[in-house]
Amino acid sequence: xxxxxxxxxxxxxxxxxxTMRLFYRDVLEKAGFHVEEAANGVEGLERAMLQSFDMxxxxxxxxxxxxxxxxxxxxxxxxxxxxxxxxxxTEADEKDAARAYAAGANFxxxxxxxxxxxxxxxxxxTGAPT
Amino acid sequence: xxxxxxxxxxxxxxxxxxxxxxxxxxFFYRKTGIMFSEKKVYFVERRLNERIEKSGCEDFRAYFSxxxxxxxxxxxxxxxxxxxxxxxxxxxxxxxFDVLVGGILPEIARRRRPGDKISxxxxxxxTGEEAYSIAIHxxxxxxxxxxxxxxxxxxxxxxxxxxxxxxxxxGERSLQRLPNGLRTKYFKKLGFDKFQIRQELRESxxxxxxxxxxxxxxxxxxxxDVIFCRNMLIYFDDASRRQAVEMLYECMxxxxxxxxxxxxxxxxxxxxxxxxxxxxxxxxxxxxxxx
Amino acid sequence: xLVKRTDRTEAAVSAAEGDIDRLLRDLDAPDGALRRxxxxxxxxxxxxxxxxxxxxxxxxxxxxxxxxxxxxxxxKSPKVVAALVEFLRSEDAALRNAVIEALQDMPxxxxxxxxRLLNDDDSDLRIFAVNIMNxxxxxxxxxxxxxxxxxxxxxxxxxxxxDGIAExxxxxxxxxxxMLEKRFPNTPxxxxxxxxxIQRIRGAS
Numbered sequence: 001x002x003x004x005x006x007x008x009x010x011x012x013x014x015x016x017x018x019t020m021r022l023f024y025r026d027v028l029e030k031a032g033f034h035v036e037e038a039a040n041g042v043e044g045l046e047r048a049m050l051q052s053f054d055m056x057x058x059x060x061x062x063x064x065x066x067x068x069x070x071x072x073x074x075x076x077x078x079x080x081x082x083x084x085x086x087x088x089x090t091e092a093d094e095k096d097a098a099r100a101y102a103a104g105a106n107f108x109x110x111x112x113x114x115x116x117x118x119x120x121x122x123x124x125x126t127g128a129p130t
Numbered sequence: 131x132x133x134x135x136x137x138x139x140x141x142x143x144x145x146x147x148x149x150x151x152x153x154x155x156x157f158f159y160r161k162t163g164i165m166f167s168e169k170k171v172y173f174v175e176r177r178l179n180e181r182i183e184k185s186g187c188e189d190f191r192a193y194f195s196x197x198x199x200x201x202x203x204x205x206x207x208x209x210x211x212x213x214x215x216x217x218x219x220x221x222x223x224x225x226x227f228d229v230l231v232g233g234i235l236p237e238i239a240r241r242r243r244p245g246d247k248i249s250x251x252x253x254x255x256x257t258g259e260e261a262y263s264i265a266i267h268x269x270x271x272x273x274x275x276x277x278x279x280x281x282x283x284x285x286x287x288x289x290x291x292x293x294x295x296x297x298x299x300x301g302e303r304s305l306q307r308l309p310n311g312l313r314t315k316y317f318k319k320l321g322f323d324k325f326q327i328r329q330e331l332r333e334s335x336x337x338x339x340x341x342x343x344x345x346x347x348x349x350x351x352x353x354x355d356v357i358f359c360r361n362m363l364i365y366f367d368d369a370s371r372r373q374a375v376e377m378l379y380e381c382m383x384x385x386x387x388x389x390x391x392x393x394x395x396x397x398x399x400x401x402x403x404x405x406x407x408x409x410x411x412x413x414x415x416x417x418x419x420x421x
Numbered sequence: 422x423l424v425k426r427t428d429r430t431e432a433a434v435s436a437a438e439g440d441i442d443r444l445l446r447d448l449d450a451p452d453g454a455l456r457r458x459x460x461x462x463x464x465x466x467x468x469x470x471x472x473x474x475x476x477x478x479x480x481x482x483x484x485x486x487x488x489x490x491x492x493x494x495x496x497k498s499p500k501v502v503a504a505l506v507e508f509l510r511s512e513d514a515a516l517r518n519a520v521i522e523a524l525q526d527m528p529x530x531x532x533x534x535x536x537r538l539l540n541d542d543d544s545d546l547r548i549f550a551v552n553i554m555n556x557x558x559x560x561x562x563x564x565x566x567x568x569x570x571x572x573x574x575x576x577x578x579x580x581x582x583x584d585g586i587a588e589x590x591x592x593x594x595x596x597x598x599x600m601l602e603k604r605f606p607n608t609p610x611x612x613x614x615x616x617x618x619i620q621r622i623r624g625a626s
Binding site for chain 3 (some may be wrong): 198281
Binding site for chain 2 (some may be wrong): 018038039040041042043045046049050064066073
């Protein structure tokens with residue numbers, strides 16, 4: 001590895017569906033990111049607290065702690081206040097986007113996510129090279 | 131030990147494939163939040179093979195079907211028991227005692243006045259190592275230990291282990307993580323491989339029988355500030371675990387803390403507690419204002 | 422310093438424990454701890470199903486909500502299932518999720534309700550039904566999940582089912598999974614999910 005290469009940007013995927021998590025991992029790893037996973041909001045909060053990430057992708061509908069609540073908790077933690085967050089939902093309603101932004105998300109996508117869009121937004125939010 | 135090594139009487143007819151192992155791990159992770167490390171592959175596979183054999187299943191597939199669909203979840207519970215090692219000794223997972231003294235107690239103390247009570251509960255306490263470890267650790271490492279009336283109690287459903295706990299006699303193996311200085315300070319040597327906790331310490335800790343899902347038993351525990359509930363909840367079935375967690379919640383002071391085992395997480399258990407980080411450790415806190 | 426605990430308060434096991442009227446009143450008490458206790462104690466009484474569900478509709482404290490659901494799980498029956506299923510229509514995500522988890526603990530009683538949900542016009546409700554089935558300890562879940570991926574018109578409902586199907590891992594499910602891609606062409610996730618699920622099944626058999 002040559003000096004000066006930027007370290008890989010790290011993304012936390014918080015999603016209860018195992019196949020969906022695999023999909024995000026596939027798309028994001030191909031786009032050059034390092035991916036960690038969590039299967040619900042509690043686990044997502046724990047991982048985000050213990051490790052450092054450049055971005056989180058969060059499904060809104062999860063058991064134990066949903067995505068909105070998890071993001072609200074993020075915004076109360078000094079280290080996670082500015083963590084870029086994309087929320088993903090089945091809803092295309094404007095009010096769901098509003099909910100996501102009110103909880104503190106930076107961006108909102110409807111599932112199933114388009115891989116190109118996802119990779120593009122991830123690069124944008126993490127400042128990774130295009 | 132010189133008995134002959136176990137033969138492959140536990141090898142099922144077809145060895146578990148890599149994909150089957152991955153499938154098992156995915157299932158285990160989904161249900162418990164626990165991911166087995168690379169180091170544990172041999173251990174996990176062996177235990178899994180044992181269970182497949184013992185359950186009378188022809189292959190992994192048949193066994194997995196039981197794990198997934200058996201209504202009683204009895205085989206699942208047995209499997210979970212087998213997968214987790216249950217040894218107890220002094221200063222086990224002592225990084226949590228560091229968190230207790232360095233993070234949790236200072237935070238609690240800020241809300242208390244000198245002389246106030248602070249209560250710490252070890253559940254299940256088994257033969258007492260955890261409760262005594264907590265006591266020793268905080269006497270040794272918490273500068274403010276003398277400023278508060280610290281109650282430490284241990285409870286267990288098994289009265290025999292409690293009798294052992296009260297007696298406080300342990301062997302060399304149990305003490306191996308204790309620095310020598312602490313050993314002489316807190317224990318009296320009774321003989322070869324026999325050490326007893328000094329009387330003063332033994333008498334400072336309250337050990338009692340309690341069943342954590344029984345509300346009558348749990349009603350005796352109120353306003354507890356810190357609970358060590360390590361490697362217990364994972365062994366409950368889903369229904370009992372819900373009960374147990376709600377009972378523990380009830381027993382806690384607002385703002386109280388609960389510590390689980392090293393590989394455990396509330397993420398598969400309950401959303402009633404908020405994860406809190408101290409150093410590299412996650413513990414869980416009840417909301418400071420009771421809802 | 423360490424002090425030995427002296428006040429082992431033996432809680433007076435209330436002689437009125439079975440006093441359902443008092444418990445029902447406490448269920449609406451301003452104090453959360455009282456509500457929790459009432460919710461817990463009512464779990465021994467079949468007559469409490471309706472009032473417990475009634476309280477669930479308005480309860481905002483998560484710990485009381487949890488106690489109510491634990492009691493309803495104890496009282497499990499088709500009646501409880503029918504009442505709980507209605508909460509899946511709630512706007513409150515936390516409540517819905519808590520109800521889904523409770524329903525997952527009632528395998529014997531929940532199937533008929535799931536069948537109705539699987540025919541609902543609202544795709545979100547169908548997704549919740551699939552979520553419940555993915556966790557449900559009941560062998561008849563398999564055929565229902567298969568039917569979902571063969572027939573459901575909404576891609577996200579089918580995708581939710583793929584997880585459960587991949588886990589069950591029956592080789593006979595490979596065919597339906599291959600059909601999925603044809604049913605939802607030009608959706609990258611569907612192709613990926615079907616292929617991933619097939620690979621999991623093939624590898625593990």
